Amino acid sequence: MDDFDVRPILESLFFISDSPIRLETLVEILPESNKEAIMEGIRQIQAEYENRSKGIELTEIAGGYQFRTKPDFAGWLNRLKKAKAIKLSQAALETLAIVAYRQPIIRPAIEEVRGVDSGSVLHTLLERGLIKIMGRKDLPGRPIVYGTTRTFLELFSLNALSDLPSLQEIQPPPAPSERTLEEVIPQGKSEEETSKEEIRVNASLHGGEEWDGAEKKE
Numbered sequence: 001m002d003d004f005d006v007r008p009i010l011e012s013l014f015f016i017s018d019s020p021i022r023l024e025t026l027v028e029i030l031p032e033s034n035k036e037a038i039m040e041g042i043r044q045i046q047a048e049y050e051n052r053s054k055g056i057e058l059t060e061i062a063g064g065y066q067f068r069t070k071p072d073f074a075g076w077l078n079r080l081k082k083a084k085a086i087k088l089s090q091a092a093l094e095t096l097a098i099v100a101y102r103q104p105i106i107r108p109a110i111e112e113v114r115g116v117d118s119g120s121v122l123h124t125l126l127e128r129g130l131i132k133i134m135g136r137k138d139l140p141g142r143p144i145v146y147g148t149t150r151t152f153l154e155l156f157s158l159n160a161l162s163d164l165p166s167l168q169e170i171q172p173p174p175a176p177s178e179r180t181l182e183e184v185i186p187q188g189k190s191e192e193e194t195s196k197e198e199i200r201v202n203a204s205l206h207g208g209e210e211w212d213g214a215e216k217k218e
Contacts, residue, residue: 006033007041014045020064020154062153063160095121096130096152100164103147104134110146122146130155 009030013021026038033041042065046058049067059068069077088096095118098110110118125131129151136142148161158164 004032006030006037007044010038010041011045014058014065014067017066020062020066020150022064025064059157060159061157062150068157089121091116091118091121092124096125096148099125099131099146100148100152100161103161104137104145105147106137106139106143106145108143 010026013026013029023035023038027033027035030038042058048054049057054070055073056067056069059066061068091114094114095110098113099105102109102113107118107122110122122131126133129149131146131152132149134145134147137145153159153161
């Protein structure tokens with residue numbers, strides 16, 4: 001159909017969805033169109049809502065697309081919803097960072113890095129849907145393997161794990177007696193190669209105990 005305009009349909013779908021919509025799902029919903037036309041419609045909507053006069057934006061996040069409020073207006077939104085900032089303890093942030101950068105990872109490897117028992121922290125992160133059980137490792141005892149979830153990507157406004165900041169970007173200047181994140185979370189090494197000495201993780205993904213970024217459209 002030459003006169004078929006996909007953009008208002010896409011806008012309606014993004015408006016009512018409470019989670020990111022994948023491109024593959026949009027193609028299934030819109031057989032009257034095609035992938036190229038849908039992507040062009042998405043680009044046009046994104047360009048329109050980049051305008052400073054708009055309070056929302058179309059974001060590519062967690063493998064899909066979603067309307068989200070712009071971070072600049074979070075304060076007013078919290079007044080309406082009386083919402084509290086999502087809080088994670090320092091222990092939870094440390095554990096989440098280790099899982100994010102080292103996944104798939106088992107609990108003993110996490111505890112080798114942190115130097116303390118992490119069972120209760122992992123339970124909390126599982127309850128909040130930020131990490132998931134990916135299976136079991138072929139080792140004695142068949143330990144559980146952990147990884148992050150789509151909820152983790154949504155919370156931290158990431159489209160994919162490749163969008164995580166590099167360790168150099170989030171590493172604060174270390175004290176003389178402390179090790180850097182690159183030593184704490186070595187890239188490309190197995191759990192068995194991680195040092196067994198007690199290590200303190202000195203940075204979180206967002207540099208603090210609270211995350212108060214853009215909220216999802218409800």
